[in-house]
Amino acid sequence: MQMPHRRGTALVSLALILAPVLSSCGFDHATDRDYTPGVGANHRSGEVDVLGGVIVTAEGGEGVLIAGLSNNSTQDEVTLDEVLGDEPGFTVEGLEPVVLPPKGFANLAKSETPIIISGDFAPGDFVEVTFSFSNGEQATVNIPSRLNCGDYADVPGVPAGDPTCTVESPESH
Structure with missing residues (x-):
């Protein structure tokens, strides 16, 4: 009668060993990846990260460029020198280093x-x-254009918008 007891012990031991392996989600967990909630675009492959880039506009054609710039260097100072666009008629005003x-x-x-951006966008x-940065690096980012409402209602350089509005993304239609 010792056989069932050994079999039960073996099964329980096997279950305890396999439980952590079978209950894990594998590698590259979503919680291990960078995540910035919001509509802005990110670029993280250079020495300077461009984070949460958005062009806030009242109607389109002209808006304010907002983004966070993070210098990852522990030694060197870096300066944002220039902002360029790929579209015809793209202009930038108000950029200071x-x-x-x-x-x-x-x-x-x-x-x-x-930083005022003008061009053919809505x-x-x-x-x-x-x-373009002083260290010679460039970061090219496809930045979304958003209405001046909700979280973007009070961006300096754009007329104040409705702080209570919500804008549906084009993908939700």
Whole structure:
């Protein structure tokens, strides 16, 4: 009668060993990946990360470029020198050099002078924007254009919008 007891012990032992393996989700968990909630576009492959990039506009054709710039260098200061676009008629006004100390961060939404982007775009469109830095790197990002409402109702450089509005994404139609 010792046989059933050994079999039961063996099954329980096997279950205890396999439980962590079978209950895990594998590798590359979603919680291990970078995630920035919001509509903005990110570029993380250079020494300077461009985070949450959005063009906030009242009607389209002109808006304010906002983004966070994060210098990943522990040694070198980096400056945002230029913002370029790929579309005909794309212009930039109000860009002053943005200095990022080592491990520094700058929020373009809180800049003293808003960066005004003009071109052929409407709310919901994506605009290809290239950020050029003093270290020679460039970051090209497809940045969404959003209406000046909800979270973007009070962006300096754009007329104040409705803080209670919600905008459906084009994908939800």
